[in-house]
Amino acid sequence: MIALKNIEKVYRTSTIETLALTNINLTVRAGEFLSIMGPSGCGKSTLLNLMGLLDAPSTGQVEIGGQPVTQYRDVDLARLRNQKIGFIFQSFHLINDLSVLDNVEIPLLYRKGDETGPSRRELARQALEKVGLSNRMKHFPSQLSGGQKQRVAIARAIVGQPAIILADEPTGNLDSAMGNEIMSILQQLNADGSTIVMVTHDESMAKRTHRLVRLFDGAMVGDSLLMVNEGR
């Protein structure tokens, strides 16, 4: 589904070079729920950004669905990203001036309309139902709790039915009860067929995924399959 081959990522400014990732070879298979852990600055977000086609490697190749994409033009990368990938961030990234329903519709605005399928509004409603927020559609983000905001962000990530969900510390800003709720939703999405890659600092969240990749100083230092503790 996503393959990273011989990846190296160097950030260069006029004065400093930072080797953020080195010698990364990692294949995420369809249907997997993979977590990435490691100390601050070890390259976790960089790795997720490369998988999400938000950034390009300095050397090596990124493949999505067997297709090498590193040489794609920006416009083609943007289309592929919109069709295949949903993003969830630690700080939600909702637009405060838009209602919950409007926020969830955003990824669909970049797609050509499918005249025969359900309307954008209907798809957004369905996504909000999946995360249990049907009763908050007219609210604005400032009127929601942190856990509810993250559920809106998840609805926005899944509204276009992407094959892959990338989540960067999705429970990082939440207390443990809300974090557990978000984790249960992600587990359910995975059980329904989504491939998920999640960066986390929390071992108890990582234990609820299928596979744990550990990074240290930009290198992969562990890759293990886990016995899943459903935690539901």
Ligand SMILES: Nc1ncnc2c1ncn2[C@@H]1O[C@H](COP(=O)(O)OP(=O)(O)OP(=O)(O)O)[C@@H](O)[C@H]1O
């Ligand atoms: N845009 C950038 N320009 C220069 N250096 C960067 C840039 N982004 C990240 N880095 C550096 O690359 C390394 C990896 O950063 P990254 O954000 O991927 O780490 P992380 O593991 O996600 O950290 P954290 O857990 O603190 O979020 C760090 O040393 C960081 O300082």
